[in-house]
Amino acid sequence: MGRENKPGVFISFIAFLASVVILSLLSVTLWGEKPEKKLTQKALTYQGEMTVAEFGKANQIPNVVLKTIFGLVSKEDLQKKLKEFPLSQAETTSNVNRASALEAEHESKNWVKIPIKFILWFLFLGIVFVRMKKSQVSVRNRSWHLLTGVSVFGIILGSDPSPMGTVKDALVLFGKSGAVFPPRMIALTIFLIMVFTANKFICSWGCQFGAFQDFIFRLNRDGKDRKGIMRQFKPPFAVTNAIRILFFVIFTLTALLWGVDLIGPVDPFKTFMPTKLGILGILSIVALSVLSLWIYRPWCHVFCPFGLVGWVIEKKSWFKINVDYKTCVACEACAKACPSTVMNAILKQERVIPDCFSCATCIETCPTQSIRFESGKRERPPEGKFKRKNG
Secondary structure: OOOOHHHHHHHHHHHHHHHHHHHHHHHHHHHOOOOOOOOOOOOOOOOOOOOOHHHHHHOOOOOHHHHHHHHHHHHHHOOHHHHOOOHHHHOOOOOOHHHHHHHHHHHHHOHHEEEEEEEEHHHHHHHHHHHHHHOOOOOOOOOHHHHHHEEEEEHOOOOOOHHHHHHHHHHHHHHHHHOOOHHHHHHHHHHHHHHEEEEOOOHHHOOOOHHHHHHHHHHEEEEOOOOOOOOOOOHHHHHHHHHHHHHHHHHHHHHHOOOOOOHHHHHHHHHHHHHHOOOHHHHHHHHHHOOOOOEEOHHHHHHHHHHHHHHHHHOOOOOEEEEEOOOOOOOOOHHOOOOOHHHHHHOOOOOOOOOOOOOHHHHHOOOOOEEEEEOOOOOOOOOOOOHHHHH
């Protein structure tokens, strides 16, 4: 879906970006997105002689939260005095913060949309998985698959949940209130199982912002999707991953120690929630979008917390890109066409293998059909296979 001239690339880019923003605004309006509730920890009015009901009224704590904090069984328990419970004031305050945080999380979610999204994820990723297995993902349909991912899981169904959010929001919530939101942990587990099953498939095709960046990158590709119309770059993985690890450490420390969300103001997933974007968010999304024309998935490679976690898990992925060295002619066409440095690493097995997003460019490019998406351990190339050619 790229254009064969530079003006065409920019026209397509602007049209795509504008369409995503406009349609996302419409979608948010139709869904009636719930407002985000900011967690604030305030000093509580606490006296041992207070009843639970009086304590709740004085601190504006709903009964459902009081039930969780004190383990209430019946309405009559609301008349028990605070001193009757085996909780100190500090413990009560801590419990209030956790319970209030969990209640706010629950209230902020659209429990109709979320299950629909997961069902569609399973269906869509299952279809792409089968097509990958049959080597049917090609230049003719790759961008349509990516556009489907952006449209369904981003524009129509919104930014939440997302793979990145399961890591980012979990750390921030725990840092702010010491709470763990069980549905988010379930979602994270599902996403990691997807990564383990099929090499980062959720990031490849189902992640709304991942597919967004990938689609933009393909706009700046020739008709065979093998090189950029304008020159595209492949930053060294050692550099991008070092930055990603450093950023993850800094983000985690600030989240856990001070409850600060460093990603929040620049969260790229808010592309699909334009009403919640500030100036910094708008600037960061525009920058990432423009950068995506020349660099493959910049957010995924440099900043995404789930991207880093997924990269670790994908080392043990069941299905992944494999090379048959018996038929491989060492032409390295796959590595040249690959959007990043990963295929060169997979092909030669000489270095740490970067993130592989299973885009199937290598499969389509290989002239001898030596590359497949299949289960099993990757073989090492025969000694000197590529050195002879390059020597």
